[in-house]
């Protein structure tokens with residue numbers, strides 16, 4: 001399948017693995033890229049720019065396919081060394097960067113002068129248009145159902161994607177709620193040039209996370225995510241657990257007076273305890289509603305091959321059959 005996104009990023013299939021804190025290590029990115037998608041290393045999971053340079057080099061030892069790096073601009077306690085990360089990305093020969101969070105303008109000139117394409121992840125059409133205006137090469141449209149930060153507008157992809165198709169000139173991919181061939185075909189039908197998946201890639205053999213995390217995804221349904229930090233306008237979709245119950249209780253009792261410090265122990269610095277140690281109640285961790293569509297732990301190759309085969313079968317068989325039947329019924333009606 002060739003789309004504007006496979007051409008732009010030099011990949012075989014229009015499937016991207018979005019940046020994921022404490023998941024997007026070299027092993028994850030290499031497995032996705034080796035399977036023909038675009039694997040992405042999460043920049044800020046690497047504590048320093050030189051750690052990121054080492055992680056890129058490690059990933060290069062595992063794949064000769066294109067890989068990307070995610071740079072997230074979120075409110076953090078201390079400001080990361082973005083110029084250092086950009087230097088590591090360019091010197092590491094990376095050709096695709098996924099930016100997310102605040103406006104990525106500060107990193108665009110350096111990246112694009114070095115021949116790096118930038119795909120910015122947005123949760124609203126106005127942010128997508130802004131990304132287009134400042135010169136991003138593509139955008140990833142992250143619907144309300146997504147794991148992580150869905151923004152504050154609460155618009156699901158069924159609306160966001162056709163809106164993006166109507167408004168944007170640059171290519172976009174659908175992000176949030178994507179799991180299988182049905183997701184891919186639906187997204188293509190709504191104007192996207194591919195899909196970006198987060199949560200689904202965590203439940204794969206190669207995802208470098210504790211087995212408890214994968215099991216938690218298998219046991220969860222679409223009803224098991226919650227939104228935290230909405231009163232702080234930093235909404236995050238997470239999997240329900242004891243820490244999330246504590247955060248929601250504080251949000252209820254403190255109301256508008258809540259400060260980040262009131263919940264910090266349950267939302268900051270918790271990823272190593274969850275992803276590495278497998279302590280599933282240690283804090284709030286991002287997870288999409290798509291958990292309801294995850295029922296197995298395939299390899300990335302099996303997952304991507306299955307998505308592509310299913311998508312092609314839906315287009316060639318189910319959709320073509322519906323169109324063929326409707327056309328012949330119409331012809332019969334005209335004859336009689």
Ligand SMILES: Cc1cc2nc3c(=O)[nH]c(=O)nc-3n(C[C@H](O)[C@H](O)[C@H](O)COP(=O)(O)O)c2cc1C
Nearest residue numbers: 018019020021100146147148176177198199286288
């Ligand atoms: C555990 C986890 C961690 C994530 N961390 C980040 C991150 O650090 N930066 C970022 O831009 N997006 C992050 N995301 C969002 C994903 O890149 C992607 O946009 C999202 O998962 C898509 O929705 P889905 O989970 O329904 O596929 C994270 C998602 C998950 C599930």
